[in-house]
Amino acid sequence: MKRGAGRQGGSRRNVNKILKLNTRDRNILLKTPFMASLGPTALAQMLEIATVTNYEARDLLFREGEHAEYFFCVLSGYVRLYRLNKDGREADIRVCGPGDTFAECLLAVGDTYRYNTQAAENVTVARFELDKVRALAEQEKDVAKAIIQCLSNYLRSTMDIVANDRLQTAPQRVAHYLLDHCPQDSPSASIRLPFQKSLLAGKLGLAPEALSRAFSSLRRAGVTVRGRVIQISDVSALKQI
CATH class of the missing domain: 2.60.120.10 (Jelly Rolls)
Known part of the structure; x- marks a missing residue:
């Protein structure tokens, strides 16, 4: 996938002063x-x-x-x-x-x-x-x-x-990630991604547009996405993906 270069094209900035462990x-x-x-x-x-x-x-x-x-x-x-x-x-x-x-x-x-x-x-x-x-x-x-x-x-x-x-389709990769972050034995869950969805896409080996399509296909399993917050209304249905 191709993303904005950000600081990639230029030289790396100087890091803050070296610190010792707290x-x-x-x-x-x-x-x-x-x-x-x-x-x-x-x-x-x-x-x-x-x-x-x-x-x-x-x-x-x-x-x-x-x-x-x-x-x-x-x-x-x-x-x-x-x-x-x-x-x-x-x-x-x-x-x-x-x-x-x-x-x-x-x-x-x-x-x-x-x-x-x-x-x-x-x-x-x-x-x-x-x-x-x-x-x-x-x-x-x-x-x-x-x-x-x-x-x-x-x-x-x-x-x-x-x-x-x-072995896994894009929806299965996403479902597997969500299930790994669901509370055990909970019939439903609310998950807040710790990072942007573009980073999740890279983590799962998907292009951002493939991640969006995967989330869309998971709606039938009760998955809704609002920004970084992902609601799962039926964990058992997600396990069947």
Whole structure:
């Protein structure tokens, strides 16, 4: 899909001053799969090398092909991962929210970023220098194991995404997303999207117009859309899609 370039065509703006972790940031990091598997010593060392930076909506964190210095964890807001072709068409890869990490695949191999990243809104991220984490992995077995486990989890989730994209229709993808965010055992639900519908379209591998058609087809299952708020009058009917 093709979107407005925003700040893509120009140079990336300077980020705010580098900050250290506050209590809230620390608590988010502690719940990430990468950090949660670390022992006390390795965890303390990882937290010590973490720095916090802010980006405004539509700022680029990095571009595909740039020299890779960091991997990241989102602390607030949403970050969009995507690729561009020579004609400027965009393909979304992933949408990362609070607690999600990205670019950690470069800890094992590679020295350039493999995709572009853009702040979908004002975001705060923790950054970890790749070289420092690699050196730490040589000393701390926990860090090395965490890297392997993280990459394994992403491989499995990517395989699930590929399979779902091939096996599910657009309405089924949307229905699956909505059901994942419905309260358990509730006959009806009201969901507020945490981001714009254009971002949801990319997250589900759909063009914006395909997402609109999917929502239209879900009306018969009791789904109505008003801005970011989605009302589901019959959860059981949605499960039959």
